[in-house]
Amino acid sequence: MTEKRMKILHVLTDRNIGGAGRWLLYYLKYHNREKFAVQVVLPHDSLLVAAVQALDVPVLAMEEMEDKSFDRKAFKALAKIFRAERPDIVHTHASMTARMAARRARVPYIFNTKHCMEGAPGGLAKKILRREINAVFSDKIIAVSKAVRRSMIAGGTKPQEIAVVYNGIERIPIPSAEEKAALLSSFGGKAGEKAVGMVARLEEVKDHETFLLGAKRLLEKRKDVRFYIVGDGSLRKQLEQKAAALGIREHVTFTGFLQDVEKIEAALDIAVITSKAEALCLSILESMIAGIPAVGTDSGGVAEVIRHGENGFLIPVGDSDALAERLDELLADDAKRSAFGAQAKRDAEATFLAEQMTRKIEKLYLEAGK
Known part of the structure; x- marks a missing residue:
């Protein structure tokens, strides 16, 4: 009997191919297709659409999505996608709206990759707010370096919620x-x-x-x-x-x-x-x-x-x-x-x-x- 694949939906709001996009493309190229059924949610006009499709990975293209973390008008559309697709995990890359929509749609597990350093820690109130937001809307946060993890902890995020996984790259042909x-x-x-x-x-x-x-x-x-x-x-x-x-x-x-x-x-x-x-x-x-x-x-x-x-x-x-x-x-x-x-x-x-x-x-x- 074939083991059921875990369903993963990645969400990026990027229209260009930046660091998060390259992270995604490397992951998609090497992910285990026997164990994971992966789809990607993107703005319909993102440069990543063609790049992801070229790796034979399905894209759910959204007209409503803007290139920003909090996008009020995308919330309902994202929640609708998550309810229809019923993923085991929604894995976001900076999209706060997608995390909120995933929680509303009762997605079992929410991942978020932190691709940049956390902002200045701020006062106690700001730290508490950041800690609660991360706790409510992320089950696991992946920091791309130890420095990012330290900056998040300084900003109020609970250490046990953060895992460090370094960005990966491919070998590059060395020119003559x-x-x-x-x-x-x-x-x-x-x-x-x-x-x-x-x-x-x-x-x-x-x-x-x-x-x-x-x-x-x-x-x-x-x-x-x-x-x-x-x-x-x-x-x-x-x-x-x-x-x-x-x-x-x-x-x-x-x-x-x-x-x-x-x-x-x-x-x-x-x-x-x-x-x-x-x-x-x-x-x-x-x-x-x-x-x-x-x-x-x-x-x-x-x-x-x-x-x-x-x-x-x-x-x-x-x-x-x-x-x-x-x-x-x-x-x-x-x-x-x-x-x-x-x-x-x-x-x-x-x-x-x-x-x-x-x-x-x-x-x-x-x-x-x-």
Whole structure:
């Protein structure tokens, strides 16, 4: 007799493919189809719709859903879906409305993945409110790093409600020297240049200004470096103007959004993240699994990825001088850069593969169903 599959509904409100979307796609690619029947609820115009369907996973597309956590008008539609589908678990990604609707529809178990750092703890009243909301509308919260878990506990969430499961990634093909040169050349790279890049949304929390200031400082010492700012966002024009004002615009490439971002992540000599707050940082992990060392700010979960002095360097948040110094140290020493890169690849493969993440998530699902 065939064992009944556990029915899981994932809910995302994202219209673009960000960190939560990539988490979902990795999970869907590796989930156990014999034990779990998975569907995904998305806005009808989300870029994730086609990506999920390409993995042969059903999508429940909603006209009513907005790209925000609390969406009053989506509540009834979500509750109707949950009553009709009768899932064993609704697994949300930031959608407070979906958690509320799942509770109203009497879904047996509600999961929520916390993909970002919790906001400032606030006063006692705010902590109590956050604790009660999480307790009422989530049976299990998955934090993508220990730092996220700590921030949630500081904000009032009960520790026993939170499980840490690191984000998972896939191995990235490592380009040959010729492939690397051709790719970087397509973005303005020149022969003999070293490639230092940052893959992140062009938003305030990522602190690209520190990246540009560090670039200026490094270029005062050596000119054989090109800096790649990969991604898009509301600050693009402002950052382009900042690069020009610093006199380094000719050494900085803004690639915009790239669909196959892993190719440039694997073509860098050093990967950088300068975030003021970071849950884990998938882009750094993806470069590391391709054997690229990293320099990142000691913010949130970055220290769980970059091991200072072993696979990269940690620097204080906002310290452009420290960024320039560490980049110079790695660029000046090919042997150290290579050794750090090799260790980065080993570390990423040991802890951050998508298959590992998926098995841990499914173990939590099965425990909930007992």
